[in-house]
Amino acid sequence: MSQAILEEITKDQLIEDRADFKVGDGVRVHLKVKEGEKTRIQIFQGIVICRKGGGLQETFTVRRIASGVGVEKVFPVHSPTIEKVEVDRESITMRARMYYMRDRIGKAANQVKEKRLVEAGR
Amino acid sequence: MTQVFDEENRLVPVTVIEAGPCPVTQVKSMEKDGYDAVQIGYRPQKQQRLSKAALGHFKKAGVEPVAELQEFRTNGDSEFNIGDVLTVEKFEAGQKIDVIGTSKGRGFQGVVKRYGFAGGPASHGSMFHRRGGSYGMCQWPGHVIKGKKMPGHMGDVRRTVQNLQIIKVVAEKNLILIKGSIPGSRGSLVTVRTAVKNKASKA
Numbered sequence: 001m002s003q004a005i006l007e008e009i010t011k012d013q014l015i016e017d018r019a020d021f022k023v024g025d026g027v028r029v030h031l032k033v034k035e036g037e038k039t040r041i042q043i044f045q046g047i048v049i050c051r052k053g054g055g056l057q058e059t060f061t062v063r064r065i066a067s068g069v070g071v072e073k074v075f076p077v078h079s080p081t082i083e084k085v086e087v088d089r090e091s092i093t094m095r096a097r098m099y100y101m102r103d104r105i106g107k108a109a110n111q112v113k114e115k116r117l118v119e120a121g122r
Numbered sequence: 123m124t125q126v127f128d129e130e131n132r133l134v135p136v137t138v139i140e141a142g143p144c145p146v147t148q149v150k151s152m153e154k155d156g157y158d159a160v161q162i163g164y165r166p167q168k169q170q171r172l173s174k175a176a177l178g179h180f181k182k183a184g185v186e187p188v189a190e191l192q193e194f195r196t197n198g199d200s201e202f203n204i205g206d207v208l209t210v211e212k213f214e215a216g217q218k219i220d221v222i223g224t225s226k227g228r229g230f231q232g233v234v235k236r237y238g239f240a241g242g243p244a245s246h247g248s249m250f251h252r253r254g255g256s257y258g259m260c261q262w263p264g265h266v267i268k269g270k271k272m273p274g275h276m277g278d279v280r281r282t283v284q285n286l287q288i289i290k291v292v293a294e295k296n297l298i299l300i301k302g303s304i305p306g307s308r309g310s311l312v313t314v315r316t317a318v319k320n321k322a323s324k325a
Contacts, residue, residue, distance in 0.1 A: 002308055005138060006124045009292065009299065013127055057125050080131045 010056035015078045021060075021085050023048050024093035024112055029062060029075060030083040041083060044073055047112060049098040051077070063101055065109050070102065090115040123303060128289065136289050136299040139221075141314055143296060144208040145185040152198060159195050160202045163188030164311075190311060210296050213314075218285045223305035223312035227278030237271045281305040285317050 021027055029044045046064030049072070053059050058077040063070060075082060091112040101109065125133050148161035167189040169177060180187045183204045196202070213219065233239040233254040242250035254273070258266045283304055290299040304312060 002138075005140075005295075005297070008295075009138060009297070010124055010126060055124075056127075076127075076133050078127075079133070080127055 007055065013056055013078060015080075018077050018082075018085065021048060021087045023051055023096060023098060024091040025087050026089040026091070026112070027062060028086040028088055029073075030086065032081050032083055045088075046071075046073075047098070047101065047110070049101055052097075053077075070109070092118055126289065126299065134289060134301055135303070136301055137304050139298050139300060139304070139312065139314060140296055141213070141298050142207070142209045145183075145188065146202050146204055146206045146208065147180065147183045147185055147188070147191060149202055149204055150193070157195065158198045159193045161191055161193045162208060163191050165189040192313065194315070209293070210291050210298055211293055213288055213291055213298055215288050215290050217288045218317040219288060219300070220282055220284045220315050220317050221286055221300065221304045221312050222280065222282045222315070223310060225277045225279055225281045225305040226307050228276040230274065231276040232273045233271055236273065236276045239271070284319055 025048050027046065027048055031042045031044060032039050033042045044062060044064070046062040048060055049063045050061040051058065056076075056078055059074050060077055061072055061074050063072045065071070089112075091114050093113070098112075104111075123135060123137050125135050128134050142164065144162040144164050146160060147163045150157060150159040150161065152158050163180075163185065165188055167187050169187055171189075172180075172187055177187060185205060228235070232252050234241045234252045239254055241252045242248050244251065254271065257270060257272070283302075286304070287301040288298055289301050291297075292299070298314070306312060
């Protein structure tokens with residue numbers, strides 16, 4: 001019963017359209033950044049390597065290679081500071097958590113099995 | 123516990139507490155009882171689950187039978203009357219409160235878990251692993267000093283957590299959301315009061 005109360009409380013903070021990206025997808029995360037009075041949009045582009053947790057506590061990890069260094073950012077899925085999550089390439093993965101991407105270097109670091117290429121038979 | 127986003131979009135950890143409705147069942151006074159206090163109840167209870175003495179007490183106060191009773195000391199000129207119902211509306215978001223509860227019982231524990239002792243080396247012929255070390259001196263003083271930290275029962279004691287912040291009050295469901303954790307397991311009974319040592323919050 002207590003679990004139902006917790007779900008009830010967090011229900012109205014959930015953002016509905018955050019379900020449509022999955023592990024392996026290349027995404028552009030539009031973040032609202034506050035600078036003094038103004039807010040602007042900052043984009044973090046990379047590959048989703050992990051989605052974990054449930055309900056309001058669900059998070060996802062985006063990895064990218066920035067100036068030759070691997071950078072990972074963890075976002076709460078339902079964070080109001082995220083304006084939107086744009087999927088720019090879908091992919092097929094064999095794992096729920098793509099931590100093996102951390103060991104990859106060079107060209108392979110950004111390579112995933114792209115869905116459009118697999119479907120085209122390549 | 124769960125997490126919610128606050129006004130500044132930060133994800134804060136919260137504990138959800140059901141507070142009230144609490145009917146006032148008795149007002150104790152200096153003249154009659156020797157001290158000033160207010161007795162409140164919580165959680166409605168079926169009549170057959172209570173003793174006749176308890177039922178008589180509720181009948182006298184004219185309130186519905188409740189499972190739990192607790193007294194709070196007042197300073198005499200109390201604004202409470204028998205039959206009043208205290209609800210979460212007494213609290214507001216941003217207010218500092220103290221929460222009193224019984225911590226989770228851990229059973230009989232050694233000094234490493236109970237007091238955070240370091241213990242000894244695991245290997246290299248060490249025969250000293252999770253022991254507490256020396257318990258005292260020699261023929262003088264001839265006894266172990268009082269309060270020496272030793273293995274024993276851990277947890278299941280009354281604990282107060284001071285100055286917790288209220289994040290949100292959900293009046294229609296009698297819930298308050300408190301930042302951080304509180305003593306005890308899920309569903310256990312706790313006491314919530316306004317903070318006694320609340321420093322004026324910085325502007």
